[in-house]
Amino acid sequence: MKRVRIQQTVLSHNATTADALRQHFAERRLLVLNLLSSPGSGKTSLLERTAVALRDRLRMAVIEGDLQTDRDAERVRRAGVPAVQINTAGGCHLSAEMIQEVLPQLDLTGLDVLFIENVGNLVCPAEFDLGEDATVLLISVTEGDDKPGKYPPAFLKADVVVLNKADLIPHTNFEPQRFLDDLSRIKGDLPVLTLSCTRGQGLEAWFDWLQARIRLKKEGRRA
Amino acid sequence: MKRVRIQQTVLSHNATTADALRQHFAERRLLVLNLLSSPGSGKTSLLERTAVALRDRLRMAVIEGDLQTDRDAERVRRAGVPAVQINTAGGCHLSAEMIQEVLPQLDLTGLDVLFIENVGNLVCPAEFDLGEDATVLLISVTEGDDKPGKYPPAFLKADVVVLNKADLIPHTNFEPQRFLDDLSRIKGDLPVLTLSCTRGQGLEAWFDWLQARIRLKKEGRRA
Numbered sequence: 001m002k003r004v005r006i007q008q009t010v011l012s013h014n015a016t017t018a019d020a021l022r023q024h025f026a027e028r029r030l031l032v033l034n035l036l037s038s039p040g041s042g043k044t045s046l047l048e049r050t051a052v053a054l055r056d057r058l059r060m061a062v063i064e065g066d067l068q069t070d071r072d073a074e075r076v077r078r079a080g081v082p083a084v085q086i087n088t089a090g091g092c093h094l095s096a097e098m099i100q101e102v103l104p105q106l107d108l109t110g111l112d113v114l115f116i117e118n119v120g121n122l123v124c125p126a127e128f129d130l131g132e133d134a135t136v137l138l139i140s141v142t143e144g145d146d147k148p149g150k151y152p153p154a155f156l157k158a159d160v161v162v163l164n165k166a167d168l169i170p171h172t173n174f175e176p177q178r179f180l181d182d183l184s185r186i187k188g189d190l191p192v193l194t195l196s197c198t199r200g201q202g203l204e205a206w207f208d209w210l211q212a213r214i215r216l217k218k219e220g221r222r223a
Numbered sequence: 224m225k226r227v228r229i230q231q232t233v234l235s236h237n238a239t240t241a242d243a244l245r246q247h248f249a250e251r252r253l254l255v256l257n258l259l260s261s262p263g264s265g266k267t268s269l270l271e272r273t274a275v276a277l278r279d280r281l282r283m284a285v286i287e288g289d290l291q292t293d294r295d296a297e298r299v300r301r302a303g304v305p306a307v308q309i310n311t312a313g314g315c316h317l318s319a320e321m322i323q324e325v326l327p328q329l330d331l332t333g334l335d336v337l338f339i340e341n342v343g344n345l346v347c348p349a350e351f352d353l354g355e356d357a358t359v360l361l362i363s364v365t366e367g368d369d370k371p372g373k374y375p376p377a378f379l380k381a382d383v384v385v386l387n388k389a390d391l392i393p394h395t396n397f398e399p400q401r402f403l404d405d406l407s408r409i410k411g412d413l414p415v416l417t418l419s420c421t422r423g424q425g426l427e428a429w430f431d432w433l434q435a436r437i438r439l440k441k442e443g444r445r446a
Contacts, residue, residue, distance in 0.1 A: 006229055038261045038262045038263065038343070038345075038366075039261045039345045039366050039367075039370060039373070039374060040261065040363075040365065040366030040367040040370060066373055067346065067373060067374055067375065067376070068372060068373060068374075068375055069372050069373055071369060071372070071373065090346075090350075090376055092315065092344075092346040092347050119346065120261070120345065120346075120373070120374075121315075121344055121345070121346050121347075122261075122262045122343065122344070123290065123313075123315040123342065123343075123344050123347070124315050124344075124346070124347065127313075140263075140365060142263065142363060142365035142388065142391065143261075143262050143263030144262075144263040146294060147262060147263065149291060149292050149294070150262070150289055150290060150291060150292055150294065150343070151262060151290055151291075151343075152290065152291055153290070153313055165365065167394070168365070168391060168394055168395075171390070171391055171394055172391075172421075173421065198395075198396065
């Protein structure tokens with residue numbers, strides 16, 4: 001009971017900071033996306049692909065969350081994108097306070113979208129609002145088609161699912177229809193974009209989704 | 224600072240319960256293994272393979288940890304193994320108290336090994352001792368060869384690494400040597416067993432490791 005109360009206090013404090021961040025982003029009409037997934041589902045690969053393909057069409061920046069190393073920030077910087085690395089030193093998720101703390105390191109002027117790549121963890125990050133407009137949940141087909149039912153909080157928080165590594169479907173026992181059926185029991189109207197970052201397949205639907213969100217945000221509507 | 228103290232209290236309480244469990248298991252000379260991995264790395268598949276292949280050579284039981292559903296317990300039961308499902312209702316790891324609570328549901332008489340399949344999460348479960356003799360860390364090659372450096376606590380806790388889905392290496396950019404080099408910077412002497420549960424390849428080394436541990440435990444030596 002005591003732990004529940006402590007957790008509620010932490011979440012309530014986080015929500016206050018997240019609301020302040022959301023206001024800050026809204027004033028700039030800057031779209032902010034929270035990327036959630038298990039370790040190694042392809043969050044950084046998606047950012048690299050997006051950076052290269054849309055180089056002439058949009059300006060992006062990235063906040064990277066990892067327990068250790070600045071490998072992911074280095075990867076997106078090599079793709080030509082400004083990036084700030086947060087090391088949680090063992091912490092299992094990013095918090096709104098961490099975002100607030102590193103934000104001064106980024107120049108938001110003229111940016112179209114800020115991606116926040118969360119710590120690789122399909123559980124804890126789902127509880128923490130970071131002031132984002134939307135949550136992008138990545139699942140790789142190699143994780144199995146049974147994940148929606150087993151990890152409901154992440155799917156409930158998500159606004160879109162990116163089903164990555166689709167090129168590996170023929171080599172696994174992943175059945176797309178079983179995944180969709182399972183998902184429909186958790187959140188039936190959640191759009192699913194099936195693609196492969198390594199092969200560069202199916203990315204157009206993701207680029208379209210992203211650019212539509214940016215347009216909505218620039219028009220001052222809820223993105 | 225306050226959160227750090229709370230966390231230390233939780234961990235200290237968990238350690239006390241874990242020690243009691245370890246004593247309980249030691250009196251029965253029962254080997255207990257804590258299975259850790261990201262979601263979908265193949266923990267349940269490894270248990271299914273082990274149950275079927277070693278059916279005539281050892282007696283096992285399983286405690287399954289998941290946020291929701293009893294799918295994993297059902298899977299191992301179908302492989303002929305007694306299983307108890309813990310649903311954490313959103314909780315990101317198993318605790319020693321949860322194990323203590325469900326233990327009366329299992330008949331430990333004559334068992335050779337008790338597997339505890341933790342919640343799919345490469346971060347939080349690494350902090351919680353469950354009274355196990357050893358931790359088996361599963362990584363699937365599709366998660367990428369950069370995981371040791373990015374998730375040190377799980378690798379530091381592990382006693383053996385099962386590198387699963389090796390059949391998919393030709394279809395990914397996973398480089399075994401890069402993985403081993405990264406691992407050597409975290410814990411150089413950690414044994415790595417490379418295998419494929421779905422193809423049934425490389426499993427003998429895992430069976431040998433497991434049976435050697437069971438023998439040690441039965442002899443009353445530190446398994």
